[in-house]
Amino acid sequence: MGRLIVVEGIDGAGKRTLTDRLTAELTARGRSVARFGFPRYGVDEHADLVRAGLYGRLPAVARSVEAMALLYALDRRAAAPELEKALAEHDVVLVDRFTASNAAYGAARLHEAADGRFVAWVAELETELGVPVPDHQLLLSVPGDVAGARAQARESAEPDRARDTYEADRGLQERAATVYRALADTGWRSAWTILDGAAELDVAALASRVGEP
Numbered sequence: 001m002g003r004l005i006v007v008e009g010i011d012g013a014g015k016r017t018l019t020d021r022l023t024a025e026l027t028a029r030g031r032s033v034a035r036f037g038f039p040r041y042g043v044d045e046h047a048d049l050v051r052a053g054l055y056g057r058l059p060a061v062a063r064s065v066e067a068m069a070l071l072y073a074l075d076r077r078a079a080a081p082e083l084e085k086a087l088a089e090h091d092v093v094l095v096d097r098f099t100a101s102n103a104a105y106g107a108a109r110l111h112e113a114a115d116g117r118f119v120a121w122v123a124e125l126e127t128e129l130g131v132p133v134p135d136h137q138l139l140l141s142v143p144g145d146v147a148g149a150r151a152q153a154r155e156s157a158e159p160d161r162a163r164d165t166y167e168a169d170r171g172l173q174e175r176a177a178t179v180y181r182a183l184a185d186t187g188w189r190s191a192w193t194i195l196d197g198a199a200e201l202d203v204a205a206l207a208s209r210v211g212e213p
């Protein structure tokens with residue numbers, strides 16, 4: 001049975017780069033790795049509704065924090081059989097964003113803290129829907145201005161990567177970062193490792209920590 005490892009952090013924290021480097025390191029060590037990323041735009045209809053909400057096309061849905069959280073959670077529920085299969089067939093299943101994203105961004109939208117009502121509700125909701133619980137979560141922690149600059153640079157470099165309403169809201173990103181930090185500090189739903197996303201990452205050490213049974 002493989003290990004479910006989740007990479008979390010605000011937009012522009014460097015999740016994709018970390019996931020790429022960790023995959024390369026684990027593969028070089030002979031470990032088999034499967035990758036997922038959420039939301040699964042273009043794959044799952046709930047994820048496509050999320051995208052429409054994030055780009056202003058479904059204002060009534062997007063206004064409701066719970067409605068958005070349910071759509072994100074339903075995308076994961078639909079992926080659960082594939083995740084279970086990947087866990088049965090691979091040593092490591094690496095996931096870019098998972099349930100903690102729902103907790104951090106929803107609480108941030110509501111100006112709640114990690115020990116508030118919303119985070120507890122997300123845990124209950126995703127458990128109820130049969131979303132698997134990670135074995136380990138990695139938090140890429142970066143100063144808000146560094147993440148913001150990266151997200152902006154990506155928008156300029158990739159024309160189809162225009163920032164969505166969450167990405168464009170710096171206050172929301174800062175509050176999400178604070179909630180993430182508290183989730184990691186309190187070991188929300190699994191053990192966490194906090195990584196300095198602005199410093200050089202020791203990918204070899206990280207691979208040893210998360211990739212071994």
Ligand SMILES: Cc1cn([C@H]2C[C@H](O)[C@@H](COP(=O)(O)O)O2)c(=O)[nH]c1=O
Binds near residue numbers: 011103106166167
């Ligand atoms: C996966 C996920 C993402 N999000 C947010 C974080 C991002 O700002 C936004 C889109 O994700 P993305 O930029 O990684 O595609 O959705 C949630 O609020 N809940 C979730 O469950």
